[in-house]
Amino acid sequence: MAVRASGRSDRDRRHGATRLTVLFQQGGSRMHWQHAGPPLAAGSRVRRRAAPACVAIIGALSLALTACGDNQTSSEGGSSAGAAAATSTSAGSTPSLKGKTIAYIQTAPIPYYEYTKKGIEKAAQLLGATETKSYNSALSTETELANFRTAITEGVDGIILEPIAAGTAKGELRLAKQAGIPTVLLYGYTPDVEDQAAGFQQTRYDDTGCAAGEQMRKLLPEGQVAVITGTAGRGDAEGFTDGFKRCLGEAGRVVSVVDGNYDRQKASDVARDLITKYPQLKGLFVHNEDMSLGVINALGSKASGVTIVTQNGSPEGIKAVTAGRIKATVGWSPSAEGAMATRLLAEALGGREPSPKLCLTPFAIDTPDNPQASAPWEVTDANIRKALAAKCAAPGTKGS
Known part of the structure; x- marks a missing residue:
């Protein structure tokens, strides 16, 4: 070859x-x-x-x-x-x-x-x-x-x-x-x-987002939840979020939806802002594992008190799941x-x-x-x- x-x-x-x-x-x-x-x-x-x-x-x-x-x-x-x-x-x-x-x-x-x-x-x-x-x-x-x-x-x-x-x-x-x-x-x-x-x-965006919502509902039956999205405007970020909200079951629990732009550093920055603005925040749906790892690092000692659900099933993400740092990921x-x-x-x-x-x-x-x-x-x-x-x-x- x-x-x-x-x-x-x-x-x-x-x-x-x-x-x-x-x-x-x-x-x-x-x-x-x-x-x-x-x-x-x-x-x-x-x-x-x-x-x-x-x-x-x-x-x-x-x-x-x-x-x-x-x-x-x-x-x-x-x-x-x-x-x-x-x-x-x-x-x-x-x-x-x-x-x-x-x-x-x-x-x-x-x-x-x-x-x-x-x-x-x-x-x-x-x-x-x-x-x-x-x-x-x-x-x-x-x-x-x-x-x-x-x-x-x-x-x-x-x-x-x-x-x-x-x-x-x-x-x-x-x-x-x-x-x-x-x-x-x-x-x-x-x-x-x-x-x-x-x-x-x-x-199908809505299907994977729904699966993430079901996992969050199971892992965290109550408490404030936020979403850190990928880049908005092409349909995937919107679909993930819509499916998540629908299957979470209580849209009022979602206190904020912010753009992470599929970028680990940006996701880190918005996670710090979220935990400051919403000190009672208990759950985060992050649209991919790369951003999730940035979020975990940004939250530091507070990460253990936040349930993180994400997507991808990447080798790096699976390591974080195995270690319990990510509670569930929708993988393909x-x-x-x-x-x-x-x-x-x-x-x-x-x-x-x-x-x-x-x-x-x-x-x-x-x-x-x-x-x-x-x-x-x-x-x-x-x-x-x-x-x-x-x-x-x-x-x-x-x-x-």
């Missing part, structure tokens, strides 16, 4: 039928800092059932992953390395990427998206792809658009796009369709783009999610419409008593094979 890198990142900063018969509330769920451009629109989604496209991959493979440069990387797999033997599924034979070159347009050079990239690379290799190219947008919509155009110019067969904002995503999907290149959107489903993309992979795996998106793209390139076209990523609740409930982030052959065979979650469920 050869790995090429070149780049220009300037920042190191972060969830069908023939036509979808449903609308989807709050796009998806993953962590980033901030964005430019209009927010990803929200809808509402109700579906009777999800008919997952499951796959099983057989064969032992090894993948050398090299730390990549900031803007573009390329991972080339052996021609037979990913051509694992297939078994049939409810949707037909296992999809293949044999002889194909695919691209991943990455949001930012932070761990969440790095794990997504590695999951895509490994899944593509397992499915027989010749090459996987990654382009890092460094949280710049201008760079994202330039990367997308470059991928088209370089003649890739398919694209997985993890967009920063709705405005660029819509335009990029139009460009891909004009070029005849199937594109899977990792987060950002809205009804007005469902015909532009080959498929959609994401968690970006590497598994990347693999599932790759499966959708392989189905599209194989000539069949993915079913379901909107595939929801399973999630689980990690607690000190059971800190390994969610899918691991680590990229191994076994983990990615499991993700390629995973069923899509049904709306309103964890799916795990």
Whole structure:
């Protein structure tokens, strides 16, 4: 395998039928800092059932992953390395990427998206792809658009796009369709783009936020609660908070909702302000674990008196859960999610419409008593094979 890198990142900063018969509330769920451009629109989604496209991959493979440069990387797999033997599924034979070159347009050079990239690379290799190219947008919509155009110019067969904002995503999907290149959107489903993309992979914001609210209600039946959010304006932060409030059950308990911008230092600062303004504060819902760790450090000795519930299931977060510093986290795996998106793209390139076209990523609740409930982030052959065979979650469920 050869790995090429070149780049220009300037920042190191972060969830069908023939036509979808449903609308989807709050796009998806993953962590980033901030964005430019209009927010990803929200809808509402109700579906009777999800008919997952499951796959099983057989064969032992090894993948050398090299730390990549900031803007573009390329991972080339052996021609037979990913051509694992297939078994049939409810949707037909296992999809293949044999002889194909695919691209991943990455949001930012932070761990969440790095794990997504590695999951895509490994899944593509397992499915027989010749090459996987990654382009890092460094949280710049201008760079994202330039990367997308470059991928088209370089003649890739398919694209997985993890967009920063709705405005660029819509335009990029139009460009891909004009070029005849199937594109899977990792987060950002809205009804007005469902015909532009080959498929959609994401968690459901309201579902994960609701799960966090249920945990807070269980752990802390009464007392003041505050929310430290990710960057507002694209739908994820709003969806997490709405779901949390709904399932906490008593909206009046939420005394403050403040922007942490998915930034550990900013979350630390607002946590100090919150505990000063609300000395009786008993609970915090923090939108990701990175911010949560900053909050814990900021609270110091007072942290033991505040119940913290968060999201992600990252390796660093699971350590904090195991130690009891975080009482519960809603966890899902970006590497598994990347693999599932790759499966959708392989189905599209194989000539069949993915079913379901909107595939929801399973999630689980990690607690000190059971800190390994969610899918691991680590990229191994076994983990990615499991993700390629995973069923899509049904709306309103964890799916795990």
